[in-house]
Amino acid sequence: MFRLSNNLVGILNFITFLLSIPILWAGIWLRNKGASECEKFLDTPVIVLGVFLLVVSLAGLIGACCGVSWLLWVYLVVMFLLIVVLFCFTILTFVVTNKGAGKVLSDKGYKEYRLGDYSNWLQKRVTSGKNWSKIKSCLIDAKICTDFQQRYLNDSLTVLYTRHLSALQAGCCKPPDSCGFNYQNPTTWDKTTNVTSDPDCNAWDNQSNVLCFNCNSCKAGLLDNLKSDWKKVAIINIIFLVFLIIVYSIGCCAFRNNRSENAYFSGWKHT
Known part of the structure; x- marks a missing residue:
């Protein structure tokens, strides 16, 4: 003993x-x-x-x-x-x-994610230029939006709105609903002349390595994932x-x- x-x-x-x-x-x-x-x-x-x-x-x-x-x-x-x-x-x-949670949207299967809803400490570490550049590169390498596009390619806009998208898919792979863009396919949207104060609308691009990876909604989607994982x-x-x-x-x-x-x-x- x-x-x-x-x-x-x-x-x-x-x-x-x-x-x-x-x-x-x-x-x-x-x-x-x-x-x-x-x-x-x-x-x-x-x-x-x-x-x-x-x-x-x-x-x-x-x-x-x-x-x-x-x-x-x-x-x-x-x-x-x-x-x-x-x-x-x-x-x-x-x-x-x-602190922080996605906002439920009426008649939508996914939520809306806003950067300001999450912890300031997490925001600073994710949104800094150097850190976000690496994170964005990893998200692109992970083919999150490539898989999103292939999975929902044949969906109409109405059907896409009913999908239960992940935080990253909703925030990074499609423009915010408020932009009012014309839908072509899940990752291709035609910009309209609608005036909007949302900077994410200007940040959107149909190129597969751009999309909404520079959007605040994408950063918010990542923070929501981090919150759940942490x-x-x-x-x-x-x-x-x-x-x-x-x-x-x-x-x-x-x-x-x-x-x-x-x-x-x-x-x-x-x-």
């Missing part, structure tokens, strides 16, 4: 060590074989995560199973900082996703946070075991 906590920490960190290997390999693969800039954009975070898990798990494994107290102490410090960071991030996630992440974070606190507590017991054993053997040698 005296070494139970050490064994548990050792087992958990051995599992983490095994998990870090495919994560690290995936990051290296993305850097060398990534098909697009969007995939390659993920390589550095994935590699950093893999190396972090590898180093931390080795520290916990050696510290707990080999009685190396200073390694276990480093492991516990890192775990404590990770718990604090994860707790703060979870709080931030709930705060920034508390709420799911927040729930996962809470579960992971509880798990980390349990592991940290077991690690503290293992650290006390190491110190007690070291003190015992130190006293035995002196006698």
